[in-house]
Amino acid sequence: MSKFWKPGTEKPRFVEDEEGGVLFYTSASSSSSGHGYASVERQRQRLPVFKYRTAILYLVETHATTIVVGETGSGKTTQIPQFLKEAGWADSGRMIACTQPRRLAVQSVASRVGEEMGVKLGEEVGYTIRFEDITDAELTRIKFLTDGVLLREMMDDPLLSKYSVIMVDEAHERSLSTDILLGLLKKIQRRRPELRLIISSATIEAKSMAAFFNSSRRLQGRDAEGHGPRKEPAILSVEGRGFNVQTSYVEDPVSDYIRAAVSTILSIHDKEPMGDILVFLTGKDDIDAAMQLLAEDSHHKNQGLIVLPLYSGLPRADQDLVFSPTPRGKRKVIISTNIAETSLTLEGVVYVVDCGFSKQRFYNPITDIENLVVAPISRASARQRAGRAGRVRPGKCYRLYTEEYYVNEMSSDGVPEIQRSNLVSCVIQLKSLGIDNILGFDWPASPSPEALIRALEVLYSLGVIDDDAKLTSPTGFQIAEIPLDPMVSKMILASNDLGCSEEVITIAAVLSLQSIWYSGRGSEKELDEAKLRFAAAEGDHVTFLNVYRGYVESNKSSSWCHRNHINYHAMKKVDDVRKQLRRIAQRLGIALKSCDHDMQAVRKAVTAGFFSNACRVEAFSHNGAYKTIRGSQEVYIHPSSVLFRVNPKWVIYHSIVSTERQYMRNVITIEPSWLPEAAPHFYHRQQLDPRLHS
């Protein structure tokens, strides 16, 4: 039976892995970071992928699809787009695209490549992520972008005609957008034989990728005259990795990975030479808890540590701190979610601490609930995490799980996101690109028919598709054009008739961020008090409106935000997203109108989009339990909501997070009679009436 490490009793003890502790090797010697072009050029030439330059260019020239397999740190992301540019693939106004599953990776890889090429970011090298476009229509030749943004670009340019080569990076991650993209790119290739695809993937996935791109008979060989690229994919394996990363495992399983991570950090700081530490935990709550524990360290082993969080909703200024050089004599500790798992190079990082878990989406089509659940990572993820050390010098990785668990129990790859997600956004995207037979679409990994049917049902109820499952005009086309979750887009459309588009656009902008509150260490009480100053009886959405109004009345002042525990950078982002959404709304013919204080209009607009997330409080519940109307699932209001402990009878939630319970985040009160009005097919009156009288 496994032994468990008890927090506070002893520290986790590590053993090196049996292969001599060496996961990665290189012939290159350690180097410090390069400043100036010459040293950057030397660094480029040391990367394993450099030796394959000619082979890569030959394969891209002669094959429609090239799958490049290589270890993390071999230089695929930063070098291949440059090789292509140097070889002329971006001449005559053409462009090279490189997609990433994560926004942070897009930004950081683009700035690295810009630096290596000695050009200003946004000119020859640029990037686009949702709501942020740092490219120049005339100048940009290499463009980094999220796979989701490339999918959006297809709405205006279905054949992606401005790109000569599209590199889909980190394809093994099997993100939802990557899988949709791969299916669509395969289709585009038939219409544009001159388009070249490069799929960069970890070893295990390469064969299935090749099989996918090879799976159509029509794709084999060259054209009738023997011209053009070969249509069956080429696979190139890039041998060689970054620097040595010595891996250790705990001897016995740990029962509390946050405490184990903190004592590992302190022990590295105590015993190991200088070098930054990157710690992988699962989410902001974990990160806050670990930061708190580090701050409380009574033995003062934390002296000289600069502790920084890293997660997807973090404001840009805080993100920049993570990438900034570590002051002399100090050691940075970056505590991150899995957003730092792939494609990132954090120059100072020598040590990686991996808790072995991440937050993952799981959608249940029966209950129609998509949860973010803390679940074990795969071996592929663990290797990616270890690969964040050893990028510019040798490193060490401390895994907070046993080697036995890593070898025998951890799954080799995770389940593709498409098989564990709500598919509403995915279906509308395909529909808007004219793909009507969703069930027959050529997916790299098939989604479950139940999830597809659920998505079609919700889209039908939203009025996005008609009886023939085609996009409705104008509603369906309008919703597809707004770069937001279709439910949020529907809420914006509904606000037109309800005369509250200004308010609803503000709410949509706030919901597009993770949080607008500033939750510093030990300031939970002050944050709760600040929230009370804005709290609205109608719920969180209306509270956001109060905050935004206050922000505008303060002349968008940073000190006002500071005083009220509101994140100033988040508010600036809200303003920015708001401006973009207002422009889109105007283009779609939505009148920009304010309803002033008529919050019923706002609540009805939210209901129009989110009717499928309606819940009713349990009649005899003393602990604030709710039941979802559609799936009869037990859910609770999240403690961060202004309606926590208020427990109004009928509510609608924006999303669910699962910890020990299923918690509703961002909750608003509604009248039950609005549900059948908003979605008559979804809610029949008969279904609701008995509950109304209970």
Ligand SMILES: Nc1ncnc2c1ncn2[C@@H]1O[C@H](COP(=O)(O)OP(=O)(O)OP(=O)(O)O)[C@@H](O)[C@H]1O
């Ligand atoms: N910002 C940076 N500062 C210093 N060196 C960097 C930076 N970005 C990349 N490098 C160097 O380039 C190497 C290759 O990075 P690149 O992202 O191209 O690798 P990769 O093969 O795509 O790996 P991954 O799949 O992990 O992203 C890094 O290991 C590092 O040595």
